[in-house]
Amino acid sequence: MVEVSYYPGCSLHGTAAEYDESIRAVCQALDVVLAELPDWNCCGASSAHFLDDDLAVRLSARNLLLAERQGLDLLIPCAACFQRLKHADRQLRASPGRFADQPYDGRAPIYHVNDFFQRPELLQRIEEKVRRRLTGLAGVPYYGCLSQRPPKVTGAARCENPEAMDDLMRAIGMEVRPWTYKTDCCGGSLAVARTDLVRKLSGDLFAAAQEAGAECIVTDCPMCQANLDMRQTEIEAERGVRYGLPVFYVTELMALALGDGRTARWWKKHFLDPSPLLESKGLL
């Protein structure tokens, strides 16, 4: 049994509920116990860190101190939360007294979803427990930027060409299509201000994914998922092309492969219903 502290952040309690549920389902199947941080608070992404870096660090620092009290590794599924807490971790280590009035050791590693499940023991467990290999389902892994960059904050070893999610997809039998857009920006942070740019950036990703022979896009960032899933019809209309690429959370597909029975209710939360694709592959 593996026990890990869990910081869901606001997205996973809202727009990305299916991400949260699928992570829980996967953890259950893999015998991983999620210990949700008691009384966690906002990580300070978006509003706080644009306006007041000190405040943003303090917000995340509080969460880190809570996690340190739990004494476990920390899993943060939201890429923005992950990056904020990693940033705070760096700041806390650099100037311990500045952001908190209690000591901070920072012993616990902080994981994002792809790196967490790609730990060898878990990867092996996934391979052992897969009930239904998603053979014949071709997708591209899309990491986005926040979980990877800047590498000195995220600690990503190969921020330009990460492979953790590729490994997870392979472990559940998917075909990983090679493409060179794994960490290109989807425009998520301009989702409100400059939708024209978002449509350009996300549209380029769809075009590249389609060219790569993918039938779906697989991600582990709630902003990317929302952005790509929500905008696709709009972009298709604007460009006059059809992509029809469902955007999955990697954990949704892992749960499917691990034989979880609750997947159907997640598909309903997608803007582009992935069921027809999965049905055509005999996976539903």
Added chain:
Amino acid sequence: MADNRQQQVDGGKVGAVMVVGAGIGGMQAALDLANAGFRVTLVEETTAIGGRMAQLDKTFPTNDCSMCTISPKLIEVGKHLNIDVVTGAEVTAVEGEPGSFRVKVLKHPRYVDLDKCNACGDCLEKCPVELPSEFDQDTMARKAIFKRYPQAIPGGMAISKLARPPCVMTCPAHVNCQGYVALIGQGRFAEAYALIRERNPFPAACGRICHHPCEGECNRRELDEAVAVNPLKRFAADWIAARRAQGEDPAPPPVGEIDPAKPRVAVIGGGPAGLTAARNLALKGYPVTLFEAHEKLGGTMLLGVPGYRLPDEALQRDVADVLASGFEVKTGTVLGRDFTLEGLKQQGFEAAFLAIGSTRPVPLARSTDGSPLKGADLDGVLLGLDFLRDVKLGRGPEFQGKVVVIGGGNVAIDVAMSARRQGAGQVEIVCLESRDEMPAHAWEIADAVEENVSINPSWGVREIVGSGGKVSRVALQRCTSVFDADGRFAPQFDGDFSETGADTVIIAVGQRSDFSFLADDDPLWDDQKRSVPADPLTLQTSAGWVFAGGDMVTGPASVVEAVAHGHEAAESIDRYLRGEDLTAGRRKPETAPAPKPERWFPLAGRAAPSRLAPAKREGYAEIEQTLSEEQAVAEGRRCLACGLCSECMECVKACSADAILHDMLPEETTYEAGAVLLAPGFEPFDPAARGEYSYGVSKNVVTSLQFERVLSASGPYQGHVRRPSDHAEPKRIAWIQCVGSRDRQCGNDYCSGVCCMYAIKEAIMAVDHVPGLEATIFYNDIRAFGKGFESYYESAKKQYGVRFRRGLISAVKERQQTGNLVLTYVTESGHSTEEEFDLVVLSVGLRPSASATRLAGELAVGLDEFGFCRTEALAPNRTSKDGFYVAGSFAAPMDIPETVMTASAAAAMAGEALHEARGTRVREKTYPPERDVTGEEPRVGVFVCRCGTNIARVVGVSDVVEYARSLPHVAHVEENLYTCSTDTQRKIIDTILEHRLNRVVVASCTPRTHEPLFQETLREAGLNKHLFEMANIRDQCSWVHFSHPHEATFKAKDLVRMAVARAATLLPLGDVRVAVDQRAIVLGAGLAGMTAALSLADQGFETALVEREPEPGGIARHIHRTLSGADVQSHLAGLIGRVNEHPLIRLYTAAVLEEFSGHVGKFRAAVRRDGRTLEIGGGAVVVATGGEPYQPSEYGYGQSEAVVTQLELEQKLQEPGFAAGLREVVMIQCVGSREEEHPYCSRVCCQEAVKNALAIKETNPDARVFVLFRDVRTYGFDELHYQRAREAGVMFIRFEPDEKPQVTLGGDVRVRVMDDVLGRPVELRPDLVVLSAAVRPHPAAPAVSQALKVPLTADGFFLEAHMKLRPLDFATEGIFLAGLAHAPKSMAESISQAKGAAARAATILSKPFMDRSGIVSEVDQEHCAGCLTCVRLCPYDVPQINEEGVAYIEPASCQGCGLCASVCPRKAIATRHYRDEQLISKIDVLFGEPWFETAGEGVAGAGGEG
């Protein structure tokens, strides 16, 4: 060969040097040292010398073929008597003191005996394992046995081998899975079959039913799925069967030669264990009798496996092959009934192997409540094994209704599926275990389910209930657990009851051996264990002569485990009968299997054999089918070759020279060395670390070194420019510069110095290969700073149309459908644009190799922050450790000529340290006196080589031999397997003596590599080495005409006839011996000249140092510090002091060279000084006459004090307070450089500017300093100072050459410059304008050039013999070059060159005399008209018109090129050994003329018969 081991000289210094790394640097250093009287051990990590240079296609800036240039050096090193080349080796430790080290070298096994291997290549074709070729940077494959590259020295093969792969290690019988899989991947099915059969006599049977643990361990699972190892085995077996059905047998079974005198062996049991043991023993010649209880052989394979899994026909094929080995079989003979062990002994059997299997079914005895089971004797209750046996023997019962099978193992499944085939309408399996716990293999359960067998798990049988004495139903009770906590069988049941109807019940719950032949008190029997115990290693029983194995020892197990026992038993019995130790060497230490190779593999799904659909399964038709040939080959190629070499032994079979030694072990050797020279080279930066370039993701993104291989004729596309994804010819190629250089993010802040030039070269070559190709180079600065580089860069732009675009590319994106690559960049007009390319080449930087870092750690040699060897600014080849010197790119990134210079420099330093011990460790070869053959009739011996099968496979060698016998003058002809092998050499010597041969012709391979070897042989036989001729019937016949054997043979005869004809005309030639004046002359006493003189003097040579100026010191007198801060003036003062004091140096200042004459070994200089002329003699000369700073005429220089040069600024900065008073300074670069009239880059000005700018900023941070530049060329580690300058606030503004800065003087100084980045002019108001003025050749250079007859370049600098490999030599032997006289360069480079030139000179001065080749031109003075044609043409300026008005050619200077002989209008010049008649004789016989009648005069004994 005499080992000249004198006593160690004063101070105990050892006259030997260890050179680590055999790239071009290591080779040069080794040659310089060995030629100067030191013994050299050259240690190389890979299997061949040559290093990185051998991998390159062409070299810049001359576009010479890299391989052609390096190849003669390879040969020179390889054959040098005083260089011991140790390849595949690494230095592990060094002990001792400078002057006397002991160096430990670990030599990894090569698995090939270099003394025997003739590099014929026969093994290469047979090796089935393909691996990525390191030499070709993975752009193509090589075999597991390989030669690093075609021209490699040592020329012998090597084998790459790791631990055994997991498949082989896991297989109980250790079948060579990797080997046969690889052979199948190569389409070599017969060899694959034979290889399987060695360790598994049942390929057809096991290929169907083996539980294949190999696949369970296959490393490929980490990638996708295991290789289908077992289906491939079956494929090989079935392929052979198909061939045999057609009457062919490509793999006949091995047959034993039975020796009736050997002891007789009995084998009891005809199952897999017994058959294996019987076969192995028969193959060893033992008379073996096998006893089998049943009528047919096969054991469990026959009786226990249903036909739909293993048809009897397939098994009998295997059995037939086994029987072919030649043992006797007695079937239907039961132990205990028909014979006894004791009886066998009495019949004379001396050993017996018991392998009776476990064929007895175990009945179900107990009910779930523990009482004896009721109903087991009812009609309709059968036992599983009996049932299967009856079915197989054709007497199986026919069923109706429902069959219930009790049991969860494989037998139960087989029973269930067989029951269905026997007519059962419904089949149900009931077992104790839960579905997950069922012991049957998952795939077998799936088979049964597919056929509608229902599985009813977790039930125990309470009772079999009957009606009317016949079964009617089975009463069941729920089983909650089968095993207790300790894993023992202890079923637990709860209160849940059930029942199932049954017409037949078949019990398949276990099996055991039938030991009824043994009495309870038989010593073999262990009553407690209820078995026959046997030693687990040897299988020997307590009876000694009886061995036991297979299921009867292990309990029911797999076929392959039984086979394994068969092997072990045969081995034990053989040892037992020969009275040997049964255990010796059999306990193998546990070793880890080879891991999955760490490289990229394409994913590929496993081949699935087709299967008969359940509806189509009639009777016992086989369900699973054999793989198709295409499937099998593709599947074979999925193997990752984890162990590299698969040990399939195909190479051993192919090698006629017995050179392959698969069990070679590592060796550690300690060498004595007075000094250690490190030249481990560099490693290309791995661009996978810069993920944005998609390297490793997009196939069409390659590194520059990979592109070198693409360009190379020996590369993956034979020199055609192709791209990897689709092998299409690219039309648009982009180079991205600075990948892994000048990059703080990856920690390589330095500039790699060579990439700009190699990218330009690659672009030029690509355009040259593909007309119309668009080549684009994306760069930061073009650093074309070397000699001739700038004009090369210009020609790339103008002549080849290469596009240069300034700017950093941030990402490479792939178009997945086309494989094209999209680059985004900012155009000159400032817009972001996307451009598509077919191929992207990443110009990867240089970094120290991992092994160099390890080595430095072991030896405690200091490294810098990047891992390069740490050196001092003005001692560039000295490491932090005394007695250790560094050469080449381990010291800093550098190109080939720099590497060669530093290598010679390091050699000089070792020579300085060890000069007292010079000559103490050298080997000299002595030869028997030469026989005088004058006047003898030519007696030609012809040796025709088969080269293994390399020549013989195509050329009819015996035909050629017979033909040669018919040729005139031929006294002896023979055919050799390998003419170059050591034994053949000895035989040739004997033959020469025996037949009194006076000419020798070898018809084999190329004289390029082998002529020196055969000439040696002649000398050892007392013949002059020039009485030898070669015919290249390999390269010229069998290689190029391999598909035309008849014509190739014809041509071979022509070549041999020509060779014989010339041989008959050959004359003995003596070498020219030249006495050496062991003193040196150095011209110029600047930094370079003084350094060279000191090095020569420190190496023990008297040196005259001639300086034109009244003071020594040259330009260095005006320089105070280097860019890295070293104090130049104190260094210079130290040099001058030492020069003045050194007893072996005589310094002549204010002395001008007047006249110069002589030749190598004996030069004479007339020097004018104080109105008198002095004569100075020496055997070698170093030209270090320097250069001078350009006095600018541009930018108002000389019109205002506000305009100065960098040198002047440096002088001013010495004044206290000068820098503090500066407000704004503008520096202008490239003044007098990179212009039409002076196209070269002065190389040092950028560093000067950065140095002075930093000096200003350091004292006066508020001063504004602008540097107006074209490209900042701070190459190497100077890049760090450029970085520092930018951080310090120095502003760099780029200008275009056609928009030079405008300087306005008068009142305020104004400088106006068009800023490239802003796109608008900028006006600056400096108080000082500093011009970075060019370096010019010394004005005296033309005079020196004329006097010494050595050439100058168009720029006026001295021209070296070869830009790449002879940068310190002139074409005229004995004259060397160093410092600014060669080209602009830094002080460190001058110092390195000066030392290097001293080392080059030492190769001459170290000997009292030198032998020069006798192949020289000579003038027939009577015919010479003195027309000067030869004088004008000779590239070495050797011919002179003498007092008699005719040409004279000094033999000591002549290079024997023959140009003069070919142009002489009066045919007054002949080149020895290549006289007209010697060449015409070949042409004559080629065209059928009776050459022997027209042979010219002066040919010794060339008369004779027709």
